[in-house]
Amino acid sequence: MRSNHEIDYRIFGEEMQYVEVELDPQETAVAESGSFMMMDDGIQMETIFGDGSQQQSGLLGKLFSAGKRLLVGESLFMTAFTNVGQGKKRVSFASPYPGKIIPLDLQVLGGKVVCQKDAFLCAAKGVSVGIEFQKKLGTGLFGGEGFIMEKLEGDGLAFVHAGGHVLQRELQPGELVKIDTGCVVAFTNTVNYDIQFVGGIKNTIFGGEGVFFATLRGPGTVWIQTLPISRLASRIISYGGSKRKEEGSVLGGLGNMLDGDGW
DSSP: OOSSOOOEEEEEOSSSOEEEEEEOTTOEEEEOTTOEEEEOTTEEEEEEETTOOGGGOSHHHHHHHHHHHHHTTOOSEEEEEEEOSSSOEEEEEEOSSSEEEEEEETTTTTTEEEEETTOEEEEETTOEEEEEEOOSHHHHHHOGGGTEEEEEESSSEEEEEEESOEEEEEEOTTOEEEEOGGGEEEEETTSEEEEEEOOSHHHHHHOSSOSEEEEEESSEEEEEESSOHHHHHHHHHHHTSSSOOOSOHHHHHHHHHHTTOOO
C-alpha cells in the first residue's frame, strides 16, 4: 500500500516530450513552477510552501527544507494540482528543453533516487523533494554540477527530465563507471557516488573535457544523459557571437559573407 498518491500517466512526443498525469478525485500532483502545460477543468491549482510531503510537516521542517532549496536557486514554493471534480482529470507538464522524461517509481527503486538539481519535473503528492549534499571533500571542492544534487524520497511516482538521449544502466555490485559530471541524471540510493581527478598535465591543460569526472560504483541503477543543459547553453553562447567560429577556416569567411555578415 502506497502512502503517496497513486497517479497514472502517459508520456507523449519524441524530442520535446510532455507527461500527462491522470488524477482520480482528490488526488494531487506537485510540480516546480514553469513546468505546467495544460489541465482539464475541475483541477485546482494551489501554491504550496515546500513539496507538501509528510516529511515536511511542521513549520520548522518546512523552513529548513525551503532554506536548503533556496541555497541552490530553487523556489521556496511548488504548485499542487488537485482533482476537485467528478471522475478522472488530466494535467500535463512539458519538458524545458529537448530530451527525455524519465518516470521513476520510487517504491520499486528503494524509496530514494538522487538526481541533478535541475532534473525534477513533477511527482505524486507525498514524494519528498529535498537537497542532497555530497559529503566527500573531493566532491565538495571540485564537483561542480555533481556537488549539490536533489533527492526524491517516498513510494510514489516522480518524473525527471534529461537532455538528449538517456541511457539506463544497471551496475552490478562493485562495478564502476566513470561519467562526465554533467551527464549524470540520477542514480538509486545504493550507488556510491564520488568525484575523481583526471591525472596527467596534458589532460588537465589540453583535454577540453574538464579535469574531473564522476565515479559511480554499484550495485544500483544509473541514468545518463547525452546532452547536459550546461553543455547546450555553452554551445549556444559560443555560436551567438558577432563572428561565427567555423571549424573550416577557409570556408568560414565565405559562409559569413553568404549570411550577410561581411568580412
